[in-house]
Amino acid sequence: MKKLDKKAQEQYTGGIKNFCSRQEHRRMGQATRTTKLALSLDKRDQGGANSEKCALLDATVQVLTQARTFYIDLFLAHADKLAERVAYYSEKHAEMRERAISANELLTWAEACTVETQEHPHPWPGWNFTEAFPALPFVYRRSVIKDAIGKVRSYLSNRANWQKSGKKKGRPGLPGGANHPTLYEGAFSLELDGLDRRKTFVRLKVYTGQHWKWVNYPVTYSRYFEQRRTEPGWEEHSPKLVLGKHAASLHVSQTKEVRAKKIIESKRSPDLVTVAVDLNVKNLAVITVRQRAAIIETVFVTDHGLDQQRYRHLKRIAKKQWQSGKPVKEEHSNQQLWRHVRRMNEDAAHKVARRIAQVCARYPGCVLLFERLRKIKPKGASKSRRMNRRQTNQLRGKITRYAREKAYTIGTVTAEVNPHGTSQYCSRCGSRGERFSLRDGKRIQVKWGNLFCCPVCHYEANADWNASVNVHHSFFGEWHWQPRLKRSG
Numbered sequence: 001m002k003k004l005d006k007k008a009q010e011q012y013t014g015g016i017k018n019f020c021s022r023q024e025h026r027r028m029g030q031a032t033r034t035t036k037l038a039l040s041l042d043k044r045d046q047g048g049a050n051s052e053k054c055a056l057l058d059a060t061v062q063v064l065t066q067a068r069t070f071y072i073d074l075f076l077a078h079a080d081k082l083a084e085r086v087a088y089y090s091e092k093h094a095e096m097r098e099r100a101i102s103a104n105e106l107l108t109w110a111e112a113c114t115v116e117t118q119e120h121p122h123p124w125p126g127w128n129f130t131e132a133f134p135a136l137p138f139v140y141r142r143s144v145i146k147d148a149i150g151k152v153r154s155y156l157s158n159r160a161n162w163q164k165s166g167k168k169k170g171r172p173g174l175p176g177g178a179n180h181p182t183l184y185e186g187a188f189s190l191e192l193d194g195l196d197r198r199k200t201f202v203r204l205k206v207y208t209g210q211h212w213k214w215v216n217y218p219v220t221y222s223r224y225f226e227q228r229r230t231e232p233g234w235e236e237h238s239p240k241l242v243l244g245k246h247a248a249s250l251h252v253s254q255t256k257e258v259r260a261k262k263i264i265e266s267k268r269s270p271d272l273v274t275v276a277v278d279l280n281v282k283n284l285a286v287i288t289v290r291q292r293a294a295i296i297e298t299v300f301v302t303d304h305g306l307d308q309q310r311y312r313h314l315k316r317i318a319k320k321q322w323q324s325g326k327p328v329k330e331e332h333s334n335q336q337l338w339r340h341v342r343r344m345n346e347d348a349a350h351k352v353a354r355r356i357a358q359v360c361a362r363y364p365g366c367v368l369l370f371e372r373l374r375k376i377k378p379k380g381a382s383k384s385r386r387m388n389r390r391q392t393n394q395l396r397g398k399i400t401r402y403a404r405e406k407a408y409t410i411g412t413v414t415a416e417v418n419p420h421g422t423s424q425y426c427s428r429c430g431s432r433g434e435r436f437s438l439r440d441g442k443r444i445q446v447k448w449g450n451l452f453c454c455p456v457c458h459y460e461a462n463a464d465w466n467a468s469v470n471v472h473h474s475f476f477g478e479w480h481w482q483p484r485l486k487r488s489g
């Protein structure tokens, strides 16, 4: 078997953690996904019946941010505590050993210093949490302490790395208290009854400004949500309350243990199926499936005019910016149009990614192939065209990321291959070819023509399809995609 260059063997998984087990030649990992459950709230500016309930959510998030800040300050003031080593007896080695202090031990320590209990009736002066936040439910308190530990730990390690680097720029900023609150048991409950909308709600413990009480919030129930929640193999974690400017929702994250073969192992099988994706503008994705050197399936995913539509919107945005004469501050001008454009992109990315994952699902044990994304700086042309190119590049990145994640949940591993020349070479004989378009039945040679023609073997094909087939060649190191010889000296 030919060796690939190192970068082509890079493997990607959707999860946070993964580890190898040598005996099994399998890669264990964890796939994660998030499902959103929207709370149905009336529009705030219209002062609907729910405006009071919205205010309660705001007040809750606010007081939790203050509580989190309290504990961030505590841990920053006692940074040495986080670095503490704890002695313990190791059964395995039959001796005393040392380890880093755990998050749970830090939590217990923080509570002992700051919370009035029978055992600790006098919290540290200046750090009396019970006094500062009377009656704050203990589940919320623990949730903000855990957040604070995470934030301060990551700040301290970033700062240490920065100091080690010796750079002057890029000093990490102090952690802030804002966060989406995590809802542990005791702070929320879901009452979902698909048949009766009145019985479909989420119960949340919220802050009124004086005290804490339970309030029911209606939710937009969907079968999609229920189906994902109850899907076997997925473990559900505590949801996060995400409060936006215009909406509120619960984000429920789930994880799944995934076993997938390592790519290097898969490659040994002569029956290996590879699914290659070429990402383009009009054809958002051209998916080709190859087994035993033959293409056995092709799927074209077109953009249904997305590029044109987006271009029109961006033209309007560019015009408005020009008229108002303001500097380009994308987030602040034309907010609504930008939001719309972003949503269009997000939507398209998920749809294309789903199509790719569906193809992978038909070939268990297959390997999904993408080209490593090139960073092309949009230049020339009009401003709106440049903005549109930038959006296209972002869309490609999103499709790759989402497809990789979705495929991984069904055990498909993704590899990125060297993109060099995939659109210029003949997928049949490997010679350098030309791209052209047909206009009034005549061939016109253009750099980005939609057709490909090989001068050597006279092969003609759709240019994007040709590129997609070349992705397989790149993966297997065939023809001019030879491994690079190491230069000596």
Ligand SMILES: [Zn+2]
Binding pocket: 426, 427, 428, 429, 430, 431, 454, 455, 456, 457, 458, 459
């Ligand atoms: Zn050819």
